[in-house]
Amino acid sequence: MDNDIAIKLENIQKTYILHDRGNTIRDRIFSFVCGKGKRKLLALQNIDLEIKKGEFFGIMGRNGSGKSTLIQIMNKSIPPDSGGKVCVNGKAMRLALGVGFNSELTARQNIMLNASVLGMSISEIKSKMDAMIAFAELENFIDTPVKFYSSGMKSKLMFSIAVNAEADIFLMDEFFGGVGDKNFREKADKVFHDRILKGKTIVHVSHQVHTIKKYCDRVMLLDKGRIVAIGPPKEVLKLKGAN
């Protein structure tokens, strides 16, 4: 893979097997004996794509068009069908609001675990802990279990961890623009712009036309698992009929 390429996908196809009967031992035996109860859902078809280093790449499409599946394949958390090839040059990190937390643990413990998973050492996490807590504006609730947090508080916490994490590629699944209240969004927007966008590769899945227009260098439009168009935001949005 060329050194200036961050992500390269070749011949990506993804089929989900849906089990109508369910996943219990009895269901499996019935499925085996009767040979029924399985359906295939083709979530992605013939995806060939190259994303350059430092590029802000948008992905748009209706619900069920395959956006999140594609992000998870890029993140290697789910595999493509055989024959597909995924090359990722650097450390990739998926950001999705409200996920990644263990609700029984306190915010402080969740910061430790999540930041560690994202590649930070314990000493780094400890040195940045106060800054992360302050940024998330959660000083008074940091030792409260996350199960008592509102969705806005969880979002702030995840964002705060993300801006301090070490990653070369950020895979943002409906993440950007939905964080907290207006004041926090403005602050997050500024930090995101100053700290993360410089030199990092961003893959941005969103329905929000304004963030796509504002940040993306290129946009891909997906429909029923296929690429409909790839190009500058204006052209793709025109095709989508959104502007």
Place this chain on the structure above:
Amino acid sequence: MFRISKTFRNRLERIYLFANTDYYARYYGSKLGILWAFLKPFFHIMVLYVTFSYLIFRQRDPHFILYLFTGIITWQYFSEMTNTSINLFSKQRNILQNSDMPKIDLFWALLGSKFWGYLINFMIFIVFYVVFFNPVFSLKYFFLIPVWLGLSMFSLGFAFYLATFFIYLRDLDHLWSIVLMAGFWMVPIIWNYKILEDTYQFMNYIPITAFLIDIRQIVLHDELPNMHYLVTALIVSFLIAFTGYIFMQRKSKKALEFL
């Protein structure tokens, strides 16, 4: 070189954090917190002491409490390790979804957490042993290391299989609880393992049985374990762990699609 070692160190730290969190998580929200980790085995052994010394089996060998307690805590280690592993992937789904963290790290963390719990139980047992009996501490205690290693590999192997099967069989936990209940009575936890010598010799080849016997021989009788059975149990345990790992690596690729 530095890069590799830094990555490896980060990985070890991550395993430590997960193990630490898993261990302490069960005591959050309680007034006494981590003190419960010591109080529970203490009260457990005291209950056994009172029950078997004063209430029932009064004529019985007082060492029976030690025999029983070593069996119970060893079985508890295997049982907790395998029980918790069943929904390991579904519990850590969010973490796996957002990162490329190797799945095996979750198992190392689980092993670390449960083994730490076992060591605390064992420590309480040793304190009780010293206070109420006259234990002999000899170099034979070093044989506990291969026994614990084998026991851990045996438990880890089952954990790999169970966590992976649970992706496809969501009621496996119910089935496993029955297996554990049967196992509790089938291996020599309560009954005397000397029975095996005459009638059921084949059971010595079951690793968990062999490990239970070895621990008692070392700790309670100041004897060396039977090397033939120990080596066999170690080989079988490592084989179960190795094949379990391969199975988990191959079959858990689609874990996030099913969970």
